[in-house]
Amino acid sequence: MPLDLPLDTPGSDLVLDAEAGIRRSLLPGGVRLLTQTDRSVRSASVGFWLPVGSRDESPQHAGSTHVLEHLLFKGTDRRSAMDIAAAFDEVGGESNAVTAKEHTFYYGRVRSTDVPMAVDVLTDMITSSRLADEALETEREVILEELAMAADDPGDIGYETFLEQVIGPGTALGRPVGGTAETVSALGGADVRDHYRQHYRPDTLVVTAVGDVDHDGLRDLVLERLAAGGWELPDSAAPAPRPAPADLPERDGTAQVLDLAPHRLVRDTEQVHVYLGGPGLSATDPARHTMNVLMSILGGGMSSRLFQHIREERGLAYSVYSFSGGYREAGLFGLYAACRPSRTEEVVALLREELAELGRTGPTPEEMRRALGQITGSLALGLEDTTSRMGRLSSTELIHGRYASVDETISRIAAVTEHDVRELAERLAGSFTTRVDIGPAA
Numbered sequence: 001m002p003l004d005l006p007l008d009t010p011g012s013d014l015v016l017d018a019e020a021g022i023r024r025s026l027l028p029g030g031v032r033l034l035t036q037t038d039r040s041v042r043s044a045s046v047g048f049w050l051p052v053g054s055r056d057e058s059p060q061h062a063g064s065t066h067v068l069e070h071l072l073f074k075g076t077d078r079r080s081a082m083d084i085a086a087a088f089d090e091v092g093g094e095s096n097a098v099t100a101k102e103h104t105f106y107y108g109r110v111r112s113t114d115v116p117m118a119v120d121v122l123t124d125m126i127t128s129s130r131l132a133d134e135a136l137e138t139e140r141e142v143i144l145e146e147l148a149m150a151a152d153d154p155g156d157i158g159y160e161t162f163l164e165q166v167i168g169p170g171t172a173l174g175r176p177v178g179g180t181a182e183t184v185s186a187l188g189g190a191d192v193r194d195h196y197r198q199h200y201r202p203d204t205l206v207v208t209a210v211g212d213v214d215h216d217g218l219r220d221l222v223l224e225r226l227a228a229g230g231w232e233l234p235d236s237a238a239p240a241p242r243p244a245p246a247d248l249p250e251r252d253g254t255a256q257v258l259d260l261a262p263h264r265l266v267r268d269t270e271q272v273h274v275y276l277g278g279p280g281l282s283a284t285d286p287a288r289h290t291m292n293v294l295m296s297i298l299g300g301g302m303s304s305r306l307f308q309h310i311r312e313e314r315g316l317a318y319s320v321y322s323f324s325g326g327y328r329e330a331g332l333f334g335l336y337a338a339c340r341p342s343r344t345e346e347v348v349a350l351l352r353e354e355l356a357e358l359g360r361t362g363p364t365p366e367e368m369r370r371a372l373g374q375i376t377g378s379l380a381l382g383l384e385d386t387t388s389r390m391g392r393l394s395s396t397e398l399i400h401g402r403y404a405s406v407d408e409t410i411s412r413i414a415a416v417t418e419h420d421v422r423e424l425a426e427r428l429a430g431s432f433t434t435r436v437d438i439g440p441a442a
Helices: 064-071 081-089 112-128 133-152 154-167 181-186 189-199 215-228 288-299 305-312 341-361 365-382 386-400 406-414 418-429
Strands: 013-017 022-026 032-037 043-050 094-099 104-111 206-211 263-266 272-279 319-326 331-339 434-439
Touching (some): 032 386, 043 112, 064 094, 064 104, 154 434, 206 215, 288 365, 288 418, 305 319, 319 341
Parallel strands (some): 032 206
Antiparallel strands (some): 022 032, 043 104
């Protein structure tokens, strides 16, 4: 059975899965540590996660979380930016960071003998980065180039626009993760430092590690290095609760896809990139496994309905697929295709019809078998990698608040029925709200 994670019991130490070697400890300061010991490898992935993302920013400071992530690599009181980069390069390891809508994380993957170095560097960055004004001015230009690069990519700009339109224009969750050129240009050093002080604290930090690691030894090492960085770690502290999600706009009904006026973005491209969809399921919705099966059948691979009927049988597109995404209290689903402008309306009609047909008649037993095999196989193969397993532990803590084994997750996926898929497909087929077209002027 899934195991609920206590969030307010200082000093708690749980064996979440003895067979898989997974433990969770609540450390002084409210720091949470989750590890999976795997002696079959000679490496480890270590991640430092903060539950702060672009949705936690004020509108005038949009992009500040991403800017802060960049600045943590630009030097500390003990290390220059070059020192941080060289620390991993000289041992053949890797390090990076990601800013998302609901979290930020920093990670390193190294040989097990180099785990102390990785923890030292990552804690140094998180606790003691200088966040200097001169570093901000330089990195601001890098980030503006990154935003410009994304704006040149019809896939990037199309998806961001689609998500914004589905979730709600002007909402924190709907804003682009990186902010805009205007908001990033306006950010000052004091803004970034205030954002750091508000969100980077022991009681928000989650540390995960998977591989050839010792839980107790890692616990001592993390606490030692956090204290060396100046963080106070009282024994009585508990993790800070995540703020309640902001209200999202109410939807006043749905529209049929052929009646939707597309949100057009003119770009000098040879194809029109179409994103079509609407509100979906949250990250914790019990029906999320049904959504995964549905997306696999509809557009999750070369044997999917969209691929076979739009590409293989009619030759109307090269790239065509379906997708979904979930957040704390909201989600989306979408269908995508790229085609020549003259074929756009025909492709849009077929995208809509494929989902509607799945809602009318449901999947075949053969489609269910393939989808379940694809999802469970991909899950199993993905978990061969220590970094993927590290991410799964973070989801246990930051999203679900409970632990479920891989076997339990697979059993929940296997329990999805043809009726479940048909019912959800029927619901989604009547829930289209958004169409985004990126391509040449009409």
